[in-house]
Amino acid sequence: MKLVKEGAPAADAWTHVDDDGELPDGAAVIVSLARFKADRDALMGRNAPLGLRLQSHEPPADVAEDLTRFEVVALEFPVFRDGRGYTHAVQLRQRFGFDGEVRAVGDVLWDQIPNMLRCGVDAFEVADDFPLEAFEEARTVFTNVYQPDVSGRPTVFELRHG
Amino acid sequence: MYRYDEFDQTAVNERVVQFRGQVERRLKGLMTEEQFKPLRLMNGLYLQLHAYMLRVAIPYGTLSSAQMRMLAHVARKYDKGYGHFTTRQNIQYNWPRLVDTPAILEDLATVQMHGIQTSGNCIRNVTSDPFAGAAADEVEDPRPWCEIIRQWSTFHPEFMYLPRKFKIAVVASERDRAAIKLHDIGIRVVRNEAGETGFEFWIGGGMGRTPIIAKKIKDFVPKADLLDYATACLRVYNALGRRDNIYKARIKILVHEMGLDKFAEAVEAEFARTRGTVKLPEAEIARIQAYFALPAFADLPARSTAFEARKFEDRAFRDFVRTNVRAHKAPGHAIVSISLKADGVAPGDASAEQMDLVADLAERYAHGEIRVTHEQNLVLPHVPLDDVYDVWTALKAAGLGTANIGLVSDIICCPGLDYCDLANARSIPVAEAIQRRFADLERQHAIGDLKIKMSGCINACGHHHVGHIGILGVDKHGQELYQLQLGGSGAEDASLAKLTGAGFPPDRIVDAVETVVETYLSLRDGDDESFLACYRRVGMAPFKAALYEAR
Numbered sequence: 001m002k003l004v005k006e007g008a009p010a011a012d013a014w015t016h017v018d019d020d021g022e023l024p025d026g027a028a029v030i031v032s033l034a035r036f037k038a039d040r041d042a043l044m045g046r047n048a049p050l051g052l053r054l055q056s057h058e059p060p061a062d063v064a065e066d067l068t069r070f071e072v073v074a075l076e077f078p079v080f081r082d083g084r085g086y087t088h089a090v091q092l093r094q095r096f097g098f099d100g101e102v103r104a105v106g107d108v109l110w111d112q113i114p115n116m117l118r119c120g121v122d123a124f125e126v127a128d129d130f131p132l133e134a135f136e137e138a139r140t141v142f143t144n145v146y147q148p149d150v151s152g153r154p155t156v157f158e159l160r161h162g
Numbered sequence: 163m164y165r166y167d168e169f170d171q172t173a174v175n176e177r178v179v180q181f182r183g184q185v186e187r188r189l190k191g192l193m194t195e196e197q198f199k200p201l202r203l204m205n206g207l208y209l210q211l212h213a214y215m216l217r218v219a220i221p222y223g224t225l226s227s228a229q230m231r232m233l234a235h236v237a238r239k240y241d242k243g244y245g246h247f248t249t250r251q252n253i254q255y256n257w258p259r260l261v262d263t264p265a266i267l268e269d270l271a272t273v274q275m276h277g278i279q280t281s282g283n284c285i286r287n288v289t290s291d292p293f294a295g296a297a298a299d300e301v302e303d304p305r306p307w308c309e310i311i312r313q314w315s316t317f318h319p320e321f322m323y324l325p326r327k328f329k330i331a332v333v334a335s336e337r338d339r340a341a342i343k344l345h346d347i348g349i350r351v352v353r354n355e356a357g358e359t360g361f362e363f364w365i366g367g368g369m370g371r372t373p374i375i376a377k378k379i380k381d382f383v384p385k386a387d388l389l390d391y392a393t394a395c396l397r398v399y400n401a402l403g404r405r406d407n408i409y410k411a412r413i414k415i416l417v418h419e420m421g422l423d424k425f426a427e428a429v430e431a432e433f434a435r436t437r438g439t440v441k442l443p444e445a446e447i448a449r450i451q452a453y454f455a456l457p458a459f460a461d462l463p464a465r466s467t468a469f470e471a472r473k474f475e476d477r478a479f480r481d482f483v484r485t486n487v488r489a490h491k492a493p494g495h496a497i498v499s500i501s502l503k504a505d506g507v508a509p510g511d512a513s514a515e516q517m518d519l520v521a522d523l524a525e526r527y528a529h530g531e532i533r534v535t536h537e538q539n540l541v542l543p544h545v546p547l548d549d550v551y552d553v554w555t556a557l558k559a560a561g562l563g564t565a566n567i568g569l570v571s572d573i574i575c576c577p578g579l580d581y582c583d584l585a586n587a588r589s590i591p592v593a594e595a596i597q598r599r600f601a602d603l604e605r606q607h608a609i610g611d612l613k614i615k616m617s618g619c620i621n622a623c624g625h626h627h628v629g630h631i632g633i634l635g636v637d638k639h640g641q642e643l644y645q646l647q648l649g650g651s652g653a654e655d656a657s658l659a660k661l662t663g664a665g666f667p668p669d670r671i672v673d674a675v676e677t678v679v680e681t682y683l684s685l686r687d688g689d690d691e692s693f694l695a696c697y698r699r700v701g702m703a704p705f706k707a708a709l710y711e712a713r
Contacts (some may be wrong), residue, residue, distance in 0.1 A: 116319075
């Protein structure tokens, strides 16, 4: 797997830890919502960055009070057809003002990247041979947008009127 | 009519480039068919029984003559010389080759057309009243709002992978000519007491295997909130709609399972948080409305002597006027419907030559505007009464003069087993057999308003749930069987049809329909009582008795 940010491979400082996995000393870990709930105190007490992994049926609202404790929220796309993560990403950014990394993990396809970016995803865990060209295309495929998105750029409705 | 500006044109052109890349990646094997499927679907490209099928969007059923000519061109160049107008006011081509599809989309883009979001689990092409702008009973033209929704829903980043498809319809009259209560969201444009425009929102309607009439979720959404409120509805649905079972994934099931009150509460909470997010400047509403300004109609007397004389002289023309010509809001004008239900033609089919002719007639007589109806017919919305006879004469010569709008032979019908890989039974041959049985126009007129709607499987593309008489083709142990349903309506008095009882084999379904019609004729309270009114008065029992007890 590789991590892609801003269209380029990026060093991944984070380790996904299973629900029954050991917590590596001092390392930045991403844990599931179940693990976070079960080991809340231990995880908070560690002197290391913490990330949260949400399954597609776990909306950010379920963990709203604690979102400030995470530097990364990883949204799972179990299958590319499951589009709940788009709404979760928008909620993270707009409703909860989450300004850490929002990472897409799972079944992410070339043609979904533009929309994920617009919904607030800014990091992608993809297969090693996933073409970087897709990220380039994602930035250029559409010049303008009809809907407001997390970038805050004006929509076509607004551009037409200065 | 709306015309693209550079923003709209750029978006469609960029989509063509994107799709070309997707097709190339697919042909090179860089993407599996499973991965390609949602991408091609979102451009209207299906894989059918025999070939690919391309569905082209006709936003809110409005076409210019130039666009209609392009549809004819596509039919001629890339297909077998005809196209099929659908119940969602779109057109489908049944025989395009995959390699040609980027070129087809490129050709369509030259007249501001595309296949964007005509399929897939996204917000589909928005539909509307085919009489919009011409109907005397509308509070205002609904199409500017349709266009605003079209733009907002195009490439919506959050709502491209919904649990299931999502259909929106908008009307602005008491009369519902777009079946809004059978849509995921139905919108009726209304005015409040202060005279301000707003929207009545209906939610969770739909057909398919679990037909449900939409429920009213909000009486009045102010126009500035239209897109924020719609976004809130979609967001709640995207987060909570079922994804475990494709047959329970539509919003109607979510609304049903949550209950309207709880669903509405969730929408209100989201709406309260996000109100004001989607900026729709007044100037932008005005800009879009300006495109739909009515053509400059000639100042004509309400009554046309020439028209009245032709009606008097020519009985066939009189029949045509009775069913196919409706009052227009401008004096001396008429709304003329063109039936695509001629005997021996699959309902909704039109040849390239017929499309060209309609384009010419629209240009010559009707301000260059054409509409497609959800009942799979065409409409010339603005024809001077003085010209109706000439229009009809030209239509008749091309096999388009059938005087049967709203009558028993004006059947809505899905493509069925002849084309569709979902179908369980053929539907076109049955529709044609019914048309032949009731070929006598005098008899059709005597029967009066009667909507027969037919689907070849439970997905209900032929709207059988809302047919006055609905027919559903099923497969029982390898045999085609046709179930009969009575008493449905997709209009403002929406209701779901009820099953009569056991289904009928192909050689008996037409007799069964005729039995229902004869029973109605024997029961009706005068010639003015329509089939639906009669059914609602007498109930199912006498029809059931006639269908099953005599045998």
